[in-house]
Amino acid sequence: MRHIISILIENESGALSRVAGLFSARGYNIESLSVAPTEDASLSRMTLVTSGSDEIIEQITKQLNKLIEVVKLIDISESAHIERELMMLKARVTGAAREEIKRLADIFRGNIIDVTPSTYVIELTGEKSKLDAFIQAVDERAIIEVVRSGTTGILRGDKGLRL
């Protein structure tokens, strides 16, 4: 099953490689990983999407907790939560296709953030499945490149992951 693990980790060099190294050393999957500092500059927040049986997820969270630099973590997919991913898609668009892809972007509530005579860059935010669906909807031959941030997530309601 897919799990989203949110981690507060000391904002120190090497901390990220400890997490990444743990996953490769123990053979766990990483679907995506996103990390950036928080409002407290001494902490980074990492969102890690992984999959595995309940036993494996239990081990993953225990092993992550064992890393000295990990301050706190939570598996947000066990509670009501919101997840979002940012994608930018560059498409080759000329002639009638320009209007069509703009309509498609509107349907998906995307924004066109760069325009040249032959290309668009479309920015889209949403759950992973929405971004996947948009890629499916665009003519494969038109896509020049796609960049995705990886999933980030947050708990609904008044609970939060903080010190």
Next chain:
Amino acid sequence: MELNGAEIVVQCLKDEGVEYLFGYPGGAVLHIYDALFKQDAVKHILVRHEQGATHAADGYARSTGQPGVALVTSGPGATNAVTGIATAYMDSIPLVVLSGQVPTPVIGSDAFQEADIVGITRPCVKHNFLVKDVHKLAETIKKAFYIATTGRPGPVLVDIPKDVTSPAIKIPYEYPKTVTLRSYNPAVKGHRWQIRKAVDLLLEARRPMIYAGGGVILGNASAVLTDFTRLLGFPITNTLMGLGGYPGTDQQFVGMLGMHGTYEANMAMHECDVLLAIGARFDDRVTGKISEFCPRAKIIHIDVDPASISKTVRVDIPIVGQVGPVLEDMIEMIRSSTKVPDPKALSDWWTQIARWRGIDCLRYDGNSSIIKPQYVIEQLYEATAGAAFVTSDVGQHQMWTAQFYKFDQPRRWINSGGLGTMGFGLPAAIGVKLAHPESEVVCVTGEASIVMCIQELSTALQYMTPIKIVNLNNRYMGMVRQWQEFNYESRYSHSYLATLPDFVKLAESFGHVGMRIEKPSEVRAALEAAFELSDRTVFLDFITDSTENVYPMIEAGKGHHDMRLSPCSSVERELA
């Protein structure tokens, strides 16, 4: 007090109460060596290879419970230390390893003797640090000792670039008295409710079994474990790492369990209805086939490391906490409980165990005209009255020592259990002897293992650490040979050592005493002669039976009840 970086390193070690520093100099640590030269509180032991430094520090740590400390230079000095660090990591031994690094301005430029040792050791340390600022040096070393010695212990590496130890920069020094890490708070006491549930289950058990590991020794909980076990009257087995955690000569002790454990220990594991695992980690050499592990048992597991619990075997009652405090709580609850274990059930269980014991699974051919390795260990046990510190390397000799040397006290059995590092025994013995100069220290080894760190014979002479090396010389990598016999139709691929040194001359050339023993009748006298030479290191080269195998054996992928027994054991008695 104003000190430079190098002086800070040395002063921190003094303030930590470090007695011995095992090291080898080199370019990146020259400032530190200069600071060491100007003092004599911290005694530096010059090893002959950095692997020896980490193993010696490890032996010191295992035998004392105090952290072992090593100092190595950058690049090859640090990479040579990696095997020793990984050895300590697998067995949860507190080590602090200080490594030199190239100066900060050239880090990342592939400078001479540069290696990313923080990156290299990341998967085999409890934690590691790169100190880029001399102002952070004392604080970081304090953290290193704190992390290494608390919770589940382990090695911590501190990488120190040369410019950080420069004599040119002096700063005010104060060693931090305490350290707090917001992200690291190891558990001490177990959860009271969980302990209560565990005690209830134990008191209802009809065929209970206690399985205790290295955590008992690391947690200094041998005495409380012994009280606990005697209070309940349950059978107990120790893992390889746990030997000495419960007295090996006690009636309730059924021997080591696992791949080369006793028949009675493994059968009791297989048939028990409640298993209490204490400071043990369900290693594959212990569990055998997971799906057949303790098939009838409810399992309770006490461990300071939550990640050890339900890692390979699901447990019914997990208790996260230090072994000692948890067992103390359990004793208190048992004493105040109105329930007692069913005496009839327990007595039937002991009758069954006695029947398993009766097959005499460790018996070997006592009439052989060639020296049997088991006989050497039995004689060693008697000659030392079971009181020696015994280190070992890895392989058959290690298993025979575990089976035949009955350790009654903790921290006497010093071996590389998790990583299985050949070459560990000799340097570890040096570390043990420095810590216990008045005790007998024996390194049981084999002719393949011993040459892996043989250079440390020089260290043993320089520091006058008189140890006895018991070399069970069967001309083969014995355990490899045994597996090849059983699993590869006796195709002994590259396990025969066609060219061996003359170990007597070799010992003599290093300034020690060498003896070769070829007859069973000479074994005891040779051992006694060696111990008579109390101020000398003696290398005893026992020429042993090369065809002898370690029994019992649970072959990989089999369950506890599926043991291969020695042809000498009395299987028929069990069947009758």
